[in-house]
Amino acid sequence: MEIGNIVKGHANEMLGLNKSLSETRLEICHKCPLFKNTVGGLCNPKLWVNPETDETSTEKKDGYFKGCGCRLKAKTTLNNAHCPAHKW
Numbered sequence: 001m002e003i004g005n006i007v008k009g010h011a012n013e014m015l016g017l018n019k020s021l022s023e024t025r026l027e028i029c030h031k032c033p034l035f036k037n038t039v040g041g042l043c044n045p046k047l048w049v050n051p052e053t054d055e056t057s058t059e060k061k062d063g064y065f066k067g068c069g070c071r072l073k074a075k076t077t078l079n080n081a082h083c084p085a086h087k088w
């Protein structure tokens with residue numbers, strides 16, 4: 001994610017902008033095996049997930065997508081952000 005988007009995501013989070021968009025996305029993240037409950041919720045950059053089966057892998061595989069490492073409370077507020085596994 002580019003710097004401008006990171007700053008915007010944190011600003012949106014603090015100002016409470018796009019709250020309902022963020023909450024809908026966070027509900028999906030909370031059920032995802034890549035969700036890491038650190039620093040308020042992170043997309044685990046050390047794992048890959050298969051969005052069809054929710055199986056994870058510690059290495060790159062066909063049909064699996066790598067976690068982005070983003071802080072999800074901020075990233076989910078951005079209109080133009082997307083889940084690396086295409087879940088939202």
Ligand code: SF4
Pocket residue numbers: 028029030032033034035042043044049067068072082083084085086087088
């Ligand atoms: S952004 Fe996507 S891959 Fe990452 S925790 Fe959320 S749903 Fe899972």
